[in-house]
Amino acid sequence: MQEEVKLIVDGRRIDGRLPDELRPIKIEAGVLKNADGSCYLEMGKNKVMAAVYGPRKVQPKHLADPTQAIVRYRYNMAPFSVEERKRPGPDRRSVEISKVSREALESIIMKELFPRSSIDIFVEVLQADAGSRTACLNAASVALVDAGIPMKGIITSVAVAKVDGVLVLDPMKEEDNYGEAxxxxxxxxxNGKIESIALLQMDGRVTKEELMQAVELAKKGAMEIYKLQREAIMRKYRVEEEEEE
Ligand code: ADP
Structure with a gap:
């Protein structure tokens, strides 16, 4: 019953956050030896790993596009990533998340530079706690940069929820479960500025005004995440430089 769960008490959320606060975020670039680019990312209790391969020859060959690279994105939840074991393999939800996430990233990848090739992005959710698609997109962006894929910018993702009538940034599982949207x-x-929205999904109900406020709240969160993505990339290059010296 939605009414029985109080998600905001004295202006604070159940994990102590203010409505406009993100969960703690940890990002590490270049963690997998056998991928061209990779990233491990935590957003609250979400733990995800992204691996990028490419540009490389398309397999199977008939999928090759003679004018540009094809981009593939696979979002996958490990069976142990949720409380009740998740049945392994793709399902409708993961297929949908993979599609919209791919479309968001495709819009910024300079695909025309690599005809007949593929850029493959694999994202594994090791632990999920709401917002896993946003965590995965943030990790995938860093992994793409780590792989040296030319891009027009970067994708940064965060959710906003409405709980107890209040808009909150980066909802956790309880807020997702019992919230209104x-x-x-x-x-x-x-160049450090939000240019456009590359993905926008919604379930639940909000007013037009609330949706506008949600955009502003999400933008604020995205700029904070963007800084951490940049730091992770710069840290990786610094470590590589030191190793070379
Ligand atoms: P997102 O993780 O992007 O918020 P959803 O809103 O679909 O995507 O899912 C919210 C949360 O619900 C997930 O992060 C995960 O904790 C949980 N969840 C999703 N799918 C399953 C599943 N098949 N089994 C158990 N828990 C799930």
Missing amino acids: DIPFAFFIR
């Missing part, structure tokens, strides 16, 4: 966003950020 959940709105994942992804933004295209170029």
